[in-house]
Ligand SMILES: Cc1cc2nc3c(=O)[nH]c(=O)nc-3n(C[C@H](O)[C@H](O)[C@H](O)COP(=O)(O)OP(=O)(O)OC[C@H]3O[C@@H](n4cnc5c(N)ncnc54)[C@H](O)[C@@H]3O)c2cc1C
């Protein structure tokens with residue numbers, strides 16, 4: 001079972017389990033059901049009762065997307081078979097409960113990589129489609145759904161439908177946060193690789209404008225690109241950052257001794273963060289010290305360094321349960337996007353966060369490429385910023401509300417897979433296809449079988 | 461807010477509205493004061509409804525409170541209604557004493573169980589119960605009120621244990637002397653506090669999912685000392 005559920009097996013007759021997202025805020029209790037067959041999944045949907053049900057993958061959405069207070073939560077990780085791989089054409093057909101970690105283990109030795117990888121490998125294919133996730137290659141490859149050739153969707157009426165791109169149901173499901181139905185399987189187009197290593201260039205940017213200029217000028221040269229910003233730096237250094245960009249290393253880039261086994265997938269795991277950590281571990285001082293060291297340690301420029309896939313894409317996966325570092329109160333991740341031409345809004349938000357002195361570890365800035373058609377899909381061509389903030393920070397709610405206003409006024413949006421707190425009024429402005437989404441749901445699922453805490457909160 | 465015109469309830473509502481609470485139901489005996497309170501909260505930007513609720517009429521609780529829950533999920537229920545009574549009179553007039561007991565204890569048992577079931581079926585939420593330090597150890601000066609709060613406190617603790625693991629959180633709040641109309645004209649006890657301080661403590665307790673909250677916090681220590689005082693000594697204390 002995923003990391004953030006917590007049940008009490010000692011209470012007889014208790015059938016509810018407390019479920020949270022990765023941020024560990026706003027727990028709610030639900031019946032957790034783990035179907036092992038498609039028939040069991042269909043039965044669970046049929047019997048989920050008055051408070052409905054929602055599919056859940058590995059629970060890596062930060063907020064309340066994969067929880068459903070008082071209803072059913074369908075843990076899809078029990079359906080985790082890789083059905084077929086076309087090793088020549090680079091296509092995989094698998095269950096939605098398969099993790100990207102598993103896909104990497106299976107596919108890398110065959111010379112294929114997942115088309116889009118988020119900052120953790122521990123997400124399922126269902127979660128990747130449900131949130132239409134993006135990776136460091138968004139400016140080149142778009143979001144996850146762009147690589148989905150077809151999927152099978154269990155809908156509220158108990159039917160299993162084959163859904164292909166270019167249809168309204170596909171566009172509602174890609175980024176639809178599990179609210180159109182349960183994805184059972186997906187057929188995905190893969191990315192060919194010669195090795196399991198990355199060739200990485202690193203450079204420092206002195207401030208936010210320098211950073212945006214570098215990203216705009218040279219991102220197109222790299223398949224993967226991301227910048228880590230120090231939001232505790234102020235004044236002239238506001239927005240100073242380290243850019244890391246790269247591509248899969250070709251075979252001839254490996255040292256001779258590594259060429260014999262170029263596709264091995266190796267990861268390292270440190271011990272898990274302890275379950276109980278003292279409050280206040282993350283003070284402004286410790287975090288700013290960390291950020292300072294990290295900035296100084298980065299080379300001014302370095303190119304062609306070889307790095308493992310796990311180190312380049314998923315540095316945090318090395319520490320299981322790192323989300324506990326934020327203590328019992330949990331944390332909020334704030335991620336928004338604004339379009340090209342709205343750089344001023346981005347500057348204003350970055351300045352406000354810096355001035356506010358949130359004890360936030362590195363934030364991530366990325367330049368998005370073209371968007372995909374999913375109605376609630378998050379990426380828009382432009383800029384996205386993501387940062388973690390401890391949920392207990394005084395005045396945080398009002399502060400983030402102000403940022404929301406700023407983002408909405410600039411025609412931007414916040415990412416629902418990270419959200420736990422947005423007010424519903426702003427949603428329609430952020431997601432112009434919201435009405436279409438609601439209309440399709442009303443028709444496909446008139447009784448409202450699929451529902452989550454997120455959906456209740458935002459009237460999705 | 462059950463006891464919708466209570467000063468402590470309204471201070472809590474104001475506090476939570478400032479923290480982004482969007483909808484408030486004030487359940488209480490219909491009165492101009494209740495409507496006025498609703499108007500004030502609306503002025504702070506919340507969507508506010510009033511509904512007629514009488515703690516002394518338990519047979520109506522299911523229907524009245526059911527209507528509120530039918531309108532949408534409720535994140536927090538505050539049981540704030542209460543009657544202090546007049547100890548001297550209540551000793552002379554058992555019927556008056558019974559009214560105190562029925563309001564503070566049986567009324568709360570009934571409303572508390574109805575709300576607990578509704579919260580449990582929605583799978584989340586907090587039930588906040590206004591107990592009192594007066595229930596910690598009955599005092600000569602107000603044991604009728606005190607005993608009703610003792611019953612309420614024990615009930616709420618047990619309910620909290622019963623609901624453990626259901627996603628529903630029960631929080632017992634034990635204020636000392638709070639300056640409200642309930643205590644107007646009474647001599648102040650040491651550590652007297654304000655409805656706003658109670659509201660702050662409730663907000664913090666909600667965030668931490670605390671099970672017991674004392675207001676002010678120092679009362680926890682004071683009361684744990686008083687609890688162990690020999691009976692003869694306790695009787696002679698000027699409290
Ligand atoms: C450290 C970290 C880094 C991250 N980095 C990124 C990033 O770079 N880019 C990015 O886009 N996201 C990122 N995320 C967010 C994460 O990728 C998404 O939240 C993803 O949806 C999580 O997948 P999951 O399997 O854990 O799904 P869950 O969190 O369990 O569910 C997420 C949503 O998908 C739906 N869902 C799950 N399974 C199914 C199914 N079978 N059928 C239909 N709907 C389903 C759920 O209902 C829910 O709405 C990151 C998260 C973490 C913790």
Ligand SMILES: NC(=O)c1ccc[n+]([C@@H]2O[C@H](COP(=O)([O-])OP(=O)(O)OC[C@H]3O[C@@H](n4cnc5c(N)ncnc54)[C@H](OP(=O)(O)O)[C@@H]3O)[C@@H](O)[C@H]2O)c1
Pocket residue numbers: 462463464465466467468469488489491493513514515516539540541542543544563590591592593634635636637638639640641642643
């Ligand atoms: N003030 C203190 O020092 C103190 C200390 C510890 C605990 N408390 C407790 O805190 C709670 C709130 O008290 P407060 O200080 O805010 O006093 P308050 O302003 O007098 O509030 C008491 C509330 O109870 C309501 N009420 C009484 N009988 C009722 C009934 N039969 N049905 C419905 N509502 C009824 C009153 O409504 P009406 O307007 O209809 O009368 C009033 O809204 C009470 O439970 C009290 O016991 C108070």
